[in-house]
Amino acid sequence: MALEKIARKIPASLWNMASEKLIDLVLNSPNASRMPSALAKTILYYWQRDQLATEVGLYRVLEASMILEPEKTISLMEELGLPAIVVMLKETL
Amino acid sequence: MKEVLFVVEFGIEFVPRDLYWKTTFYAIQAEKIGFDYLWITDHFNNRNVYVSLAIASAYTERIKFGPGVTNPYLVHPGVTAQAVATLNEIAPGRVVCGLGAGDKTTLQMLNLEQRKPLRTVRESVKIIREITSGKTLEMQGKIFNVAGAKLNFKITSPIPIFIGAQGPKMLELAAEIGDGVLINASHSKDVENAMTFIGRGIKKAGKELNDLNISAYTSFSVASSYDKALKAVVPVVAYIVAGSPEIVLERHQIRVEVANKIREAIVHRRWKEAFSPVNAEMVEAFSICGTPETCVDKIHRLLKVGVNQIVAGSPIGPNMRKSINMIAAEVFPHFKEIIGEERI
Numbered sequence: 001m002a003l004e005k006i007a008r009k010i011p012a013s014l015w016n017m018a019s020e021k022l023i024d025l026v027l028n029s030p031n032a033s034r035m036p037s038a039l040a041k042t043i044l045y046y047w048q049r050d051q052l053a054t055e056v057g058l059y060r061v062l063e064a065s066m067i068l069e070p071e072k073t074i075s076l077m078e079e080l081g082l083p084a085i086v087v088m089l090k091e092t093l
Numbered sequence: 094m095k096e097v098l099f100v101v102e103f104g105i106e107f108v109p110r111d112l113y114w115k116t117t118f119y120a121i122q123a124e125k126i127g128f129d130y131l132w133i134t135d136h137f138n139n140r141n142v143y144v145s146l147a148i149a150s151a152y153t154e155r156i157k158f159g160p161g162v163t164n165p166y167l168v169h170p171g172v173t174a175q176a177v178a179t180l181n182e183i184a185p186g187r188v189v190c191g192l193g194a195g196d197k198t199t200l201q202m203l204n205l206e207q208r209k210p211l212r213t214v215r216e217s218v219k220i221i222r223e224i225t226s227g228k229t230l231e232m233q234g235k236i237f238n239v240a241g242a243k244l245n246f247k248i249t250s251p252i253p254i255f256i257g258a259q260g261p262k263m264l265e266l267a268a269e270i271g272d273g274v275l276i277n278a279s280h281s282k283d284v285e286n287a288m289t290f291i292g293r294g295i296k297k298a299g300k301e302l303n304d305l306n307i308s309a310y311t312s313f314s315v316a317s318s319y320d321k322a323l324k325a326v327v328p329v330v331a332y333i334v335a336g337s338p339e340i341v342l343e344r345h346q347i348r349v350e351v352a353n354k355i356r357e358a359i360v361h362r363r364w365k366e367a368f369s370p371v372n373a374e375m376v377e378a379f380s381i382c383g384t385p386e387t388c389v390d391k392i393h394r395l396l397k398v399g400v401n402q403i404v405a406g407s408p409i410g411p412n413m414r415k416s417i418n419m420i421a422a423e424v425f426p427h428f429k430e431i432i433g434e435e436r437i
Contacts, residue, residue, distance in 0.1 A: 023414070024414065027115060027118065027413070027414055028412070032112055032115065033112060035112070035114065037114070040112075040113075040114035041114070043114070043118075044114060044117050044118060044121065044152050045152075047118060047121050047122075047152075048121050048152045048153070050125075
């Protein structure tokens with residue numbers, strides 16, 4: 001399943017927490033240089049507008065974290081109690 | 094707190110060693126939490142300062158920004174004028190220009206000699222100011238000769254020039270000809286000392302103290318515990334100790350031989366040897382480091398000796414994003430009252 005659809009399945013009540021934790025993963029990743037520039041600019045666009053914890057913003061942060069830190073992203077979804085998301089993310093690898 | 098009668102502003106410095114999007118992310122964050130100035134350092138071996146500022150300016154709307162600081166040895170002041178004027182087109186009225194004599198170690202890597210720094214900075218300020226004012230400049234200087242330099246585009250608002258200074262003569266010059274002074278200091282003793290020379294420069298120019306933005310350009314590290322903040326600040330303090338004049342070291346009872354050893358170790362990239370002599374006294378002298386409470390206390394001391402901008406310089410903290418949020422939540426509220434009153 002495409003990441004956009006997976007992101008949509010994250011409950012709205014967890015958007016804030018998931019977004020915060022994913023942003024930390026992305027910013028502190030030793031693989032940060034793998035970030036595609038176009039995606040980085042999209043994230044900056046949403047960040048400037050305070051939209052990283054919205055459905056569309058979260059999708060972009062999830063996309064970035066799956067590029068930079070796929071395993072840690074999956075572990076994070078486990079921590080958030082989202083087993084269905086974990087399964088779907090694993091399928092994208 | 095009421096004895097502080099001037100506007101208090103806060104700046105933040107980023108070193109573009111990080112990927113451009115990280116620096117921009119933190120710049121957006123800094124604007125959101127209320128920083129007034131964004132300063133980006135200019136060293137040839139990091140990412141380019143003007144490219145970094147241009148992208149940061151595109152994602153921000155209010156924060157003032159500029160090179161913090163560029164130097165006329167690496168970049169001709171005519172080109173600096175062009176760069177800040179172009180930025181001013183992207184973000185009118187938000188651009189400032191930080192200029193200094195440069196960092197000797199980095200300049201040496203390009204075989205650039207830091208010759209006649211006072212004269213060079215004085216002439217550079219004239220060139221940048223005249224060119225960014227839209228004038229045609231003819232100048233026969235001792236360092237620069239300019240024959241009819243003029244921008245081919247219009248600039249709509251003036252660009253304040255801040256001068257980075259540490260030594261007595263540069264501080265005096267900065268106060269005399271600058272719109273702002275960026276004092277390389279984190280301790281009230283050093284700033285108090287600097288104010289004497291700033292006073293002389295102001296007098297020489299016939300200015301009032303309020304005409305000048307006086308900024309303490311600090312090394313800043315805030316974290317939930319002193320140890321965490323310390324770990325991040327030690328390398329920065331080692332560099333500062335290594336580069337400090339003897340008189341400054343003596344003011345803080347730091348032995349010159351220790352500073353020399355640190356410098357030697359840095360030159361040879363022996364990091365453990367360079368960083369291990371850094372002790373609590375050095376950290377106290379050359380940084381604002383610790384919990385938010387400690388940082389608030391040190392900021393108050395700087396404000397009392399006459400500073401009206403605090404620049405939180407590198408490293409900011411062990412985790413940039415968390416430390417910026419910590420400044421928002423636990424440092425700024427202590428100064429909000431002053432900022433509120435003065436801005437109205």
